[in-house]
Amino acid sequence: MKRLAAVLVLVLVAPLVAADTTGLRRLSDRDDLLGWEAVGRLDLAGKGFCTATLIAPELVLTAAHCVYSKQTNRLLEADQVTFRAGLREGQSIADRQALQIAAHSGFAPGAPMTWANVRHDVALIRLARPITSAQADPFILHDGATQGAAVSVTSYGMGRAEALSRQRQCQILAARDELMMFDCDVTYGSSGAPVFARVGGRGRILSVISGMAQVEGKKVALGMALPARVAELKSMLRRAPAAVPDRRVKRLGVGSGRNSTGAKFIRADGS
Template sequence: MKAPGAALLLALLAPPALAQSRAELPGLGAVDRRVPVAVAEEPWRSLAKVQSSTGPHCTGALIAPRLVVTAAHCLYSKHTQRMVPAQALHVLFGYQGGTFRTHVTVERYALDDADDRARTGAVGTDWALLTLSAEPPVPVLPLAVQLPPPGLPVALAGFNQDKAQRLMADTACRVTGRAAVGGAPLVLHDCSGTRGTSGGPLLTRRDGRWEVLGIAVAVGAEANVAVPAATFARHLP
């Protein structure tokens, strides 16, 4: 499979039109398998809507008691052309229809090398670790740091642009392969997900528990793209 390039990330970063049909949204494919999931149930209650007043809304997952992972490009404001300050970020667990169970602010965040990579199209380093101001009352999702094999059943959930008020998930998708950009590994998958799903965890179930294989960062014509968990796991405190 042809390796994805920077244009895949730019598809997510492009400003949405005022009105877009489902066919115009990238990453959904010919068959849209997304269904609403219960935000009070596992593993979905460990997912959060990440938003600010100036940046785009995205999805995140709790991977340590006070640590949420999301996509780095979600922290870039096109309005100010800067990364959003940590204090301007809001992490909402149990979000549904404009209400939420838990609201937590962010003390600080870490990027791959503390620069504005969101503007470079470096999909392989498109991750951010948000340190929360308090520990939310939801379970932590463990990381699976081994690169997954093609064919592995996975699930992807997020707050999609066209369904921003509901957590939607594709629970019937698979890993389709691997790629690399600039030496950074990527996981390719066929899960349905579009703008707003960025930062959403690519999940698999092993030995009865859910694990995070990576996070969604980009979409392409042949496959959708995730940064594997091993890439950001080594940066955990």
């Protein structure tokens, strides 16, 4: 952990001073939710949840560490994972069980929190049935330069598990080597939450939340660049058999050990 903390500090080229960062807004009314239905809560074996986002009618994007069992350190069974699109006060736009789960092979669930793990902390889930665009319009990935440092994040989390919360504006504090650091307000359950870049009239997914850290006494959120990782995961899904009872996509095999189904927290002092 100390090694990561040192790198975090070195990446920064200026003190961690946020500008024009807004607070969270709870999307508790149906009108508030319009346009955000593709962000949903990912329920995990009845023992926790993460945030996930529809990127195609049958594909959901989240963090890799969300889809591992804390007890066995193995990928969860597909029937243990349910995506609840636009969940709001017990009601969702659509509930779909997972059919296949692909976690990136570069993610080591039992390894310490390192840049390599953050960079590869991405998973794709193929749903048993598509969600139509009339129900929830999928978001697309951002591929290219970010216009300015402002982003937004939409997530569930501890204490706000029954409705989405949206932070309209937070900041990219640093970006380097396919890694990103934000001052966005996230917490347990926000793992896998989409970070949106402003492109035209609708945001595009720039990153997903992997975890959080304390740097220079300030809480920061960590994420990764997505296009290459998601392309690799789509390739894994295409190569996997789709007509067998066990729809999990096996990792190509690095790491084992303890993992969690919520956002990961580390501190700069290594604890």
